[in-house]
Each structure stands twice: as structure tokens, then as C-alpha cells.
Amino acid sequence: MTELLEVIRQRSSVRLFKETPIEENSMKLILEAALRAPTAGGAEAWFFAVVESYDMRKRLHQLLLDAHRVYFTRLLTKAWTEEKFESWVSGSGGEYYFAPLYVVVFADLRERIYNDHSIEEFWAHQSCAAAVENMLLAACDLGIGSCWYGVPLLLEAELKKLLGVDDSDLRLSAVVGFGYPRSETKPRLKRKGMEAVMKKL
Numbered sequence: 001m002t003e004l005l006e007v008i009r010q011r012s013s014v015r016l017f018k019e020t021p022i023e024e025n026s027m028k029l030i031l032e033a034a035l036r037a038p039t040a041g042g043a044e045a046w047f048f049a050v051v052e053s054y055d056m057r058k059r060l061h062q063l064l065l066d067a068h069r070v071y072f073t074r075l076l077t078k079a080w081t082e083e084k085f086e087s088w089v090s091g092s093g094g095e096y097y098f099a100p101l102y103v104v105v106f107a108d109l110r111e112r113i114y115n116d117h118s119i120e121e122f123w124a125h126q127s128c129a130a131a132v133e134n135m136l137l138a139a140c141d142l143g144i145g146s147c148w149y150g151v152p153l154l155l156e157a158e159l160k161k162l163l164g165v166d167d168s169d170l171r172l173s174a175v176v177g178f179g180y181p182r183s184e185t186k187p188r189l190k191r192k193g194m195e196a197v198m199k200k201l
């Protein structure tokens, strides 16, 4: 098996991080991996906000918790009670999702290259998703844990306000947290079987 396939096998989401900062060089390698992703029409219609300062990370962390509250207690068809959510958060000492580094990924639609704006937006988000996956794999290769957060989309306006991003053509695509895992991580290899999700023709 190649090293890349091994990294793909080993990666899993990490939600509890050590406080150890991510070295500048590792951060650069992760961001370079993002920029190497395939991008629809070669448009590179993405924009990355790199959040490192303690103050901003604290505020972003609070927003992540708020967004997860909405997700668990309101969005899920089998919604959690507020009490269940509180006990889940306090189970981690309130530290779930607090990361030494966040990258907030926006679909950047400020320069249009297609007549159909909805397909343009869809492709921009798909390109962002490819960039996110590249970052997760690069991080894993460097021994750095990560988690892809889609739930902040539920509080997009609040997040943009927090980051001082007010252009309506920058659309939130994902938030990613990076850090060294607090404990040993094991890949969640259990997935639906190939026969359940594939068809050979």
C-alpha cells in the first residue's frame, strides 16, 4: 500500500486537542495542500481565513459550540434535549472543538466565470470540499489531528460577523480545526459495505 493510501486509512476526526501550537512549517504544508486541490474550471474560487490568535479562537470555539447546540437540539429529527447536550459538552470540560488552529473555508464567488450562478456556487463548494480533504490528509500525514465542521453553516451570518467578513459573495463552506490529538486516535474503519453503496456496470 502506498503512503497516501495508508494516510487515508488512518485518518479520523479528532475533537479534543492538546494546546500545543501547530508549527509554522506544518501550517504552511497544510495550506499548500489546500491550494493543490482540484478546482472547478480552474477558478480557485475559494478563500481561507486562518485563525491563530487566542482571542479569536476562543470566540470561534464558542460559536462552534452554539452551532452544535442548534444542530443537536433543533436540526436532528431525533433531537437531543438541552440537558443531554449540556452533559455532552461538560463531558469534555467544555473543550470539545477548541483547537490551536482553525481554517475557515469560503466559496469565493466575487469573480464569476459562468452564466449559471447556482452551478457556479455548487462547484465552488465542491472545490472547497476537495481543498478541505487535502488539508485533513496533509495534517494526518504530519501527525496532526483535524475535524471538518459543517455545523457552523447554521450560524453563517454570526461567523462572518465574528471574522469581519461582510462580502455576500463569500459563502461559508466549512470550518476545520487542527491540533495534536489529546489521546491516541483510532481510524473508524467501519463503513457501509461496498455492495451497499456501489453498483458495477
Ligand SMILES: Cc1cc2nc3c(=O)[nH]c(=O)nc-3n(C[C@H](O)[C@H](O)[C@H](O)COP(=O)(O)O)c2cc1C
Residues within 6 Å of the ligand: 011, 012, 013, 014, 015, 147, 148, 149, 150, 151, 152, 188
Ligand atoms: C461535510 C462534513 C461536515 C461535518 N461537520 C461536522 C461537524 O460540524 N461537527 C463534527 O463534530 N463533525 C463533523 N464532521 C465529521 C464527521 O462527523 C465525521 O467525518 C464522520 O463521523 C466520520 O468519522 P471520521 O471522520 O472519524 O472517519 C463533518 C464531516 C463532513 C464531511
